[in-house]
Amino acid sequence: METLSLNRPRYKKYIKFLPLLVVPFLPLLLKNYTYGIMLLCFAQIYVIATTGLDIVYGYTGQITFATSAFFGIGAYGSVLLRKYTAIPMELTILMATLLSALIAMLFAYPVSKLRFAFLSLSTISFNYIFFYFITRSPGGITGDFNGIFVERLKLFGISFKESHHFFYFGLVCVIILVSLKMLLVRSRVGRAFLAIKQNVHAAEGMGINVRKYKVYAFGFYGAYVAFAGTLYAHFVGFISPETFAEEQSVLYLIMAMFGGLGSDWGPVIGSVSIVWLNDILGYFEKYQLLAYGILLILFIVFLPGGVVGEGKKLVAKINELIKGAKNRKEVDAGA
Amino acid sequence: MLNIDHMTIRFGELIAVNDVSLEVSGARVTALIGPNGAGKTTLFNGISGVYNPDEGQILFNGENIKGKRPSHIHNIGISRTYQIINLFADMPVIDNVITGMHDDLKSNFFDSMFHTRRHRREEKECYEKAHDLLKFVNLEHRAHEAAGSLPYGEQRRLEIVRALASNPKLLLLDEPAAGMNSREKANLDETLREIIERWNLSILLVEHDMDLVMGVSEYIYVLSFGKKLAEGKPSEIQTNPDVIEAYLGGDD
Ligand SMILES: Nc1ncnc2c1ncn2[C@@H]1O[C@H](COP(=O)(O)OP(=O)(O)OP(=O)(O)O)[C@@H](O)[C@H]1O
Numbered sequence: 258m259e260t261l262s263l264n265r266p267r268y269k270k271y272i273k274f275l276p277l278l279v280v281p282f283l284p285l286l287l288k289n290y291t292y293g294i295m296l297l298c299f300a301q302i303y304v305i306a307t308t309g310l311d312i313v314y315g316y317t318g319q320i321t322f323a324t325s326a327f328f329g330i331g332a333y334g335s336v337l338l339r340k341y342t343a344i345p346m347e348l349t350i351l352m353a354t355l356l357s358a359l360i361a362m363l364f365a366y367p368v369s370k371l372r373f374a375f376l377s378l379s380t381i382s383f384n385y386i387f388f389y390f391i392t393r394s395p396g397g398i399t400g401d402f403n404g405i406f407v408e409r410l411k412l413f414g415i416s417f418k419e420s421h422h423f424f425y426f427g428l429v430c431v432i433i434l435v436s437l438k439m440l441l442v443r444s445r446v447g448r449a450f451l452a453i454k455q456n457v458h459a460a461e462g463m464g465i466n467v468r469k470y471k472v473y474a475f476g477f478y479g480a481y482v483a484f485a486g487t488l489y490a491h492f493v494g495f496i497s498p499e500t501f502a503e504e505q506s507v508l509y510l511i512m513a514m515f516g517g518l519g520s521d522w523g524p525v526i527g528s529v530s531i532v533w534l535n536d537i538l539g540y541f542e543k544y545q546l547l548a549y550g551i552l553l554i555l556f557i558v559f560l561p562g563g564v565v566g567e568g569k570k571l572v573a574k575i576n577e578l579i580k581g582a583k584n585r586k587e588v589d590a591g592a
Numbered sequence: 593m594l595n596i597d598h599m600t601i602r603f604g605e606l607i608a609v610n611d612v613s614l615e616v617s618g619a620r621v622t623a624l625i626g627p628n629g630a631g632k633t634t635l636f637n638g639i640s641g642v643y644n645p646d647e648g649q650i651l652f653n654g655e656n657i658k659g660k661r662p663s664h665i666h667n668i669g670i671s672r673t674y675q676i677i678n679l680f681a682d683m684p685v686i687d688n689v690i691t692g693m694h695d696d697l698k699s700n701f702f703d704s705m706f707h708t709r710r711h712r713r714e715e716k717e718c719y720e721k722a723h724d725l726l727k728f729v730n731l732e733h734r735a736h737e738a739a740g741s742l743p744y745g746e747q748r749r750l751e752i753v754r755a756l757a758s759n760p761k762l763l764l765l766d767e768p769a770a771g772m773n774s775r776e777k778a779n780l781d782e783t784l785r786e787i788i789e790r791w792n793l794s795i796l797l798v799e800h801d802m803d804l805v806m807g808v809s810e811y812i813y814v815l816s817f818g819k820k821l822a823e824g825k826p827s828e829i830q831t832n833p834d835v836i837e838a839y840l841g842g843d844d
């Protein structure tokens with residue numbers, strides 16, 4: 258399978274990406290539907306976050322329910338730095354991202370010894386502790402339950418306040434960050450992540466320091482998710498604690514799982530679909546959480562591979578059928 | 593090379609390895625035999641860092657490796673296979689082998705994220721090396737299949753080359769012939785000799801197949817109920833009354 262794709266002419270490999278060329282023109286196509294452009298901007302932010310989640314969960318196999326906490330570390334980190342210091346926004350975003358990566362690694366170091374259930378429990382606690390702090394902050398610097406107004410995104414003198422401007426900035430970030438992840442997982446480090454997911458004992462036995470690589474995976478996760486959080490805060494212009502509550506962490510998992518874990522396009526497909534779906538469900542606010550719960554169960558049961566995983570299975574099946582038919586024809590012709 | 597000095601491993605009341613000392617060195621096969629439940633696999637786990645022995649010392653080329661991480665022990669030159677197959681089942685066969693080279697590759701995070709020239713050169717080299725290794729055990733045609741989909745005997749051979757991928761100085765084989773058919777078993781004999789010649793390493797072999805053991809090993813240790821029962825050359829072991837008693841008295 259792999260060797261075949263290597264022998265194919267290069268351009269053919271990229272043909273399937275042609276439809277993506279329409280993406281940069283979306284804001285023009287949706288010119289009269291600003292709300293739609295705004296949804297796309299949110300989708301971009303979630304693509305970045307779920308891409309990070311996919312590194313730690315999809316590739317390394319470590320489940321985490323703390324995504325909205327790291328999203329919040331990015332958001333509050335940059336916002337508070339901006340509010341209480343004179344550091345420019347370009348740097349506060351960077352600092353909050355790195356701080357989150359550091360916290361994620363410090364968190365992962367002790368918990369990376371834990372097995373599945375205990376690891377997930379500890380991530381849940383982490384999210385609760387974070388929520389506790391932002392709602393009961395010293396001197397109320399986070400605005401506690403009321404939330405806090407935030408300066409809108411302006412980098413190197415360019416304002417990305419409007420959706421159709423933010424869209425292009427978001428697109429560049431998505432392309433860079435998704436590409437970096439694609440490269441990372443196709444490397445020595447990515448192989449170590451996958452080995453840990455598939456068989457921890459064999460991974461350690463083959464010379465991979467499992468703890469070290471779990472810590473690294475969490476570092477990437479912390480950075481990606483927090484960076485998305487900084488964009489969220491400065492794009493929306495207001496943050497309040499419920500965005501960073503434990504329930505929201507499940508939403509990222511739904512996105513990652515719907516798209517397909519451990520895949521290049523899973524986080525993209527998952528985030529865009531769920532943002533759109535979320536918007537529809539938003540009209541039924543009361544039942545939103547119920548709907549997520551049901552969705553999650555449905556995915557696990559019927560779409561364990563997500564859109565990408567199940568799609569690949571389908572393609573493989575079809576190929577096999579075609580191959581089978583061809584072989585039969587050849588046999589018939591030979592006879 | 594490897595010196596085990598009075599190693600004891602307990603599971604609660606049960607003493608799985610009881611005050612065992614042994615030595616492995618030279619480019620040859622040393623065998624570790626004994627009835628089921630004698631403690632052979634537990635001793636392997638004690639050497640490779642899966643368990644931290646309760647007592648004793650393990651010296652590998654002078655370094656005390658007792659209590660070290662399995663990855664560290666692997667990376668200083670002790671590689672192993674498992675009695676219960678322990679592959680990366682959903683990974684392609686070739687990636688299983690390359691994962692065994694993890695520590696020898698020098699690409700760091702930067703190289704990995706940006707696919708620098710070093711990364712590309714190393715990837716190319718390790719794919720070539722992995723193909724070579726697969727050829728060595730006649731698995732080249734399986735390179736891109738999922739490891740878990742291979743027949744049992746092929747999975748055992750894959751475990752052996754995955755362990756060899758890191759160029760170890762000592763190779764621990766836990767029942768490599770289990771599940772192999774008679775032809776595969778016959779080839780294994782030859783394969784072990786080739787491995788020693790090509791890699792110039794030492795093998796510690798746990799195996800129930802006595803024809804294989806007596807044919808390839810130069811020195812044999814016998815365990816029974818966790819204790820060392822006997823040691824010596826194959827001819828000595830074959831005629832040792834205690835060993836005969838342990839095997840006949842056992843229920844296998
Ligand atoms: N993790 C464990 N916890 C408790 N007891 C164990 C554990 N591992 C092994 N044992 C026990 O220790 C003893 C030695 O087991 P071990 O697997 O080392 O034997 P072995 O010589 O490899 O046997 P076999 O030839 O059947 O593979 C057995 O009585 C076994 O039940």
Ligand SMILES: [Mg+2]
Nearest residue numbers: 632633634675
């Ligand atoms: Mg055993």
